[in-house]
Structures are given as structure tokens and as C-alpha cells.
Amino acid sequence: VTSRGRRVVQRLDELGVAAFLVTTPLNVRYLVGFASSNAALLVTGERLTLFTDGRYIEAARRVDGLDVVLIDRGLAADLGERLAHHTDGPVAFEAARMTVADHRRVEASGLELVPTEREIEGLRAVKDMAELAAIRRSATLLSEGFEQFAAADLVGQSELAASRILDNTLAGLGADGLAFDTIVAAGPNAALPHHHPTDRVIEPDELLLVDAGCIVGDYASDCTRTFATGTLPARLEDAYVACLAIQTAALTEVMAGAEGKALDDQHRDRLRAAGYEPLHSLGHGVGLEVHESPRLARTVDDVLDVGAVVTVEPGVYLPGVGGIRIEDLVVVTEDGPEILTPVPKELRQVV
Ligand code: ZN
Ligand code: ZN
16 A cells, blocks of 8 residues: 555544545546546555556556556446455545446445545645655746746737747746646736637737646646736726735735635635725645645635645736736745745736
8 A cells, every 4th residue: 555545544444434435537646646537446454456447457557556457448337346346345435526327336236335525635735745846846947937928029919829928938948738728818808817818919008917837747836927018007006016915915824724714715805905806716726736625715624734735816806907816836834835936026017
């Protein structure tokens, strides 16, 4: 059993189960280092058994410490019967991942299934040294990408062309890929938090919001900066100053023991006090996925642990006019955040 697998074994008693069935591909990859689109990992006190189909079987057999079982491509068709050979149950499963149809098929084997949510995601929230090293590399590369982007000729280009400049810069710096589709939003488009780049041309004297992330060594990074393409109306300059003050204040509260919900609430209060409407939560965990636990959101009960990696990204949006978001990626420590995205945050002019 791998060290990550052992952390699942430790949860079996608390969940009152004999085994844990992991069917989320990224969670399987996290636990045993095996990447596929179709695998189920059964964790019992004694062993790790991986069920996968013929496309992945050779790769699975090369992973140390795994018992590997070949199954048909329709994972759940005979999974119940097969599981019954390895455990008497009850078996915890990932309720957010299994379809009702698959659940019915597995249960038909007579095994008792116990739904769980965000169990492996909870383990993934705290990064080990190797993961932190990969995320630091990813964020350092991304930060360099933002610097090169800010020095490029942007005014007169379309949002799409500008997004390709950043994407190509990241590839040239050695990123393995993008963590998500790069957002470049100019002028009024910056008021839309998840705008997709269009052929809208970047004009002088407006805001330019850029939100991007890359993948290095399997790990994502995420950063947003908002630039000015010249002189801004006072209203937008004030909004920028307010957003930066709120981001800076939120950062000072990111430390071990802090509740994601409380941090989000405080940032919403600050936005309202400054006269702006909050449109999204304060931040999210980043790791194998660009959005993962812990969440800095009022909808969940996540507590920040040392070694968690989260974004802090308040936004101020003025419909029809423009928008500002400032996002840093940080590691949670005992007494504050270690910032991984040292891209300057004072309002910067690009040309
Ligand atoms: Zn982002
Ligand atoms: Zn983000």
C-alpha cells in the first residue's frame, strides 16, 4: 500500500467500511500514480486492487504495489461480482462520481455500498513536498509568462490574438499545457468574470483583464492580473484601488486554521462596503485540477491546513464599463500565505 493509500486505509474505520472504492480517474491517479479514463481502485486494509480495461492493463501492471484485474470496458457491468471476491463490504464509494445505473449494478452483487463525498479530494487538499515543488514550478513559469505578455504589443490586437500570445509564451517557456482556456477580456468584456476571448479589439485607455494557468509536471497554476491600456476614468482607477486593497486584506487572513467560508464572507462584506456587488467566491484550491479543495467559498465548510494551495481572487465588476480581478496563488502556512505568483499588482500600463 502506497503512503497515500495508507491515508485512505486510516479512513476505513471512521467510515465504518471494509473497503473504499475509488472511481474518479484523478483520484486513482493521485493515490497510485496510474493515469487512465477508466479505472476503479479498491482499497482494503491489506491491499490495493486496480480494475481497468484492456487499453490500460499493461500500464497498470507496471505500477508497483498494485494487484491488477482486467475488466470489460463498461466498468460497472461486472464490477460488483468482482468486488465481492475481494471484500465482504460494506464498501465506501464516491457518490459524486457513480451513476445511479452503475450503483444499481454494483449493488445487485449483494455488496452494501456507503456513499461518501470529497474524501480523496480532502486528502488531495494538503500537498506533499513533491507536489509543492511542481506547483511552484508551474506558478513561476506562469508568472514569467505574465511578464513577457505585459511587455508585448497588445493594443490593436484582438482578445483572441492576445490570448494566443500568452498561450504561446507559456508553451515557449516549457509549460506542458494550459490549466484552462486563457481569459483575455478588454474594456466592458472585463465585467464578465468568465469571458471567453473574442475578436473584439483591445483599445487604448481601457482595462485588460487576463486570467491564465498552465500545467507543469501534472500540476496546475492560476493567476489573474488586470492592466490598463492607457489613462483610465477615475471610476475605474478607484475600482482598481479598492480591488487591490480587498485582495491584500484577504491575503493577510489566509493561514492554517482559517475557514474558507469566513474568508469568503469577509471579502464579500468588504466589497459591499466599497459599493460593489460580489459575483463569485474568494478562491479555490489548485493541484492536479485547477479547481479543487479547499474552497474559499460560503457554500462549503473547508478549513485551511498547512500545505494547502489556494487562490485569492476578488473581483470588482462594473457592468458595461469594465472589471478588475486580481488573483494570486499561495501556499497556506502556519502564519500566512507564501505567494507563488510575484507578478506586480500596482495598476500597470501596457501598450
Ligand atoms: Zn484564474
Ligand atoms: Zn482561479
